[in-house]
Amino acid sequence: MSSKYLHDMFLETAGLSDFPDQYEYLRDIKLPQKVYPAGLRVSIGEQTLQQQVKDNDDALTASQPSEPPTTPTKIDLSSQLERQNFLATSGSDPQLIVYGDRVTLTASYATTGLFPSGYLFKSYPEQARPKQGDKVIALVGSDAADSLNIFCYIDENGPFIISSAQIPSDTAIVINQTYYKQYEQSKYANYDTNNDGKVDIMDTWNILGNGTFDSKTHVYEVVKKQTELIAQQSAQPADEKRINYLNSDIKLIDELGIYKADRAAFFIKDGPFITFSFGAKLPKLSSNATSKQATYQLFSTISQKLLPSNIKYIPTRTEQRENAAIIQFKDMYDKSQAVQVITSGILGINDCEFAGTYVIDPTYENDSNALPSDPLEPDSLIDEVIMKHEQQLEQVQPPKQQYTITNSFSSIPIDPRFNLYSPALNTFYIVDDGNCKVCVFNLFFVSKGISNERQQVVATYFPDELLPADGKSMAFPATVIRNAGARWILIGMSYFVIEAQQKHLIFCLSQVQDEIPQDSEEVYQYCTSGMYYL
DSSP, rough: HHHHHHHHHHHHTTOOOTHHHHHHHHHHOOOOOOOOOOOOOOOEEEHHHHHHHHHHHHHHHHHOOOOOOOOOOEEEEEEGOOOTTEEEEOOOOOOOEEEETTTEEEEEESSSEEEEEESSOOOOOOGGGGGOOOOOOEEEEEOOTTOOOOOOOETTTTEEEEEEEOOOTTTTEEEEEEEESSOOOOOOSSSSSSSSSSSSHHHHHHHHOSSSOOOOOOHHHHHHHHHHHHHHHHHHGGGOOOGGGOOOOOOOEETTTTBOOOOOOOEEEEEEEEEEEEEHHHHHHHHOOOOOSSSOEEEEEEEEEGGOOEEEEEEEEEETTTOOOOEEOOOOOOGGGGGEEEEESOOOOOOEEEEEEOOOOOOOTTOOOOOOOOOOOSSHHHHHHHHHHHHHHHHSSSOOOEEEEEEEEGSSSSGGGGBSOOOOEEEEEEOOOOOOOEEEEEEEEEEOOTTOOOOEEEEEEHHHHHTTTSSSEEEEEEEEEEEETTOOOEEEEEEEEEEETTTTEEEEEEOOOOOOOSSSSEEEEEEEEEEEOO
16 A cells, blocks of 8 residues: 555545645644653662562562472360360360361360359360460351350460350360461461550551551552561471461451451361351441341451352351351352351451351363353563562462362251252261362251250261261261341340261251241251361
């Protein structure tokens, strides 16, 4: 195409065919070029963002793939637990298993007299002690009246029970908690760092060395996290590299909120296992909230890799004793809706304790429940380098442990009276890493109830393959609530039993139920979860 043709076409398009002199003037004029200042550099400590990306690139280029992880050793410390004199056996022995740096404690006892508070065991094995200084929140199951509020934490001396009043004789105390001995410490302050007599967001700013709250960009956070991972790989042994996702991929709805004072706070992914323990204040509901059945959002964001494709229900404890709560996890596009806390009424005291374990549901080809990951394309050279670092960090990580995950829930014949809600959401997983097997279950049932029975038998058969390793019965915390339309009635703290001799599954309540008429909208809702070794 000739330049003469282009010249004539431009003249015609511009409407200047009759004014060639003006066109020549406009074409030749030299307009001043606006000069834009160089982009501001974002500081990371004493480094700039650009320099830190370069340093990370140098470190990753020189790094080598990690050695395959050593097979963890399973250590059974159950025989070393000696209960206090005020406790009586409830028909099951405690199970305390250490597997690598993962510890799982299951214990159920009955009080033999008035018990205000104290440790359950006379001593606690050193190999099972939490990270130094940690007080790990553990939920308590019980058949105590709802006038009592019972809490527990685990420290170097074992589980310590705290009650709002003296616990009567012959009251069940049930604990099932998994925690880790080595993990990334929470970067949110849970103690008074600035000595002002209170624990609040100023302590978090102080512990981070900021002094002021500084909002960072997403790119800043990604590079900062990559820098921390590189530092961990070079400076820490493998068993101390567990990421605490409360520091990075999870944010509370209340941006100025902190986790419970004087308690450990962690959210850990270990292969398919998700384990969490923390206390937090739920955000206030809107002023026009009138329903006595309240649903609270807990996190404004949470990483997709931490969320199950099917809903998981886990019991939760509120500090307002007349209310019960259930926390639910479900992967969805709006991550602010992915974790919700359902309470039996609008809370006056919004403090809650959360603890539990669930398994990320295995995905299969053509799985309609799986959400696609967002496609990422680099917008600039620095974005391209940062994304390359993400891939390199995956490569230098130790090879992933292989797990076989089997949902055995369908092998448990559930009493039809408890199947008013679809059982498709219930999971009773056997997780096998080739070295040992564990069961992780998350159960949610709806029923009209069974009259005059404090013990509600959910199943009259339980497969041998799911029985605990020692063949003994085991108990786990549970929540049972009567949903009466717009109001919820707390049945009280409850617990769930795997009864090994008769092979029954039982919910044990604090009071006798009434059977709800079939034409009534009211129902009982049962929730329990737990982890134990086969």
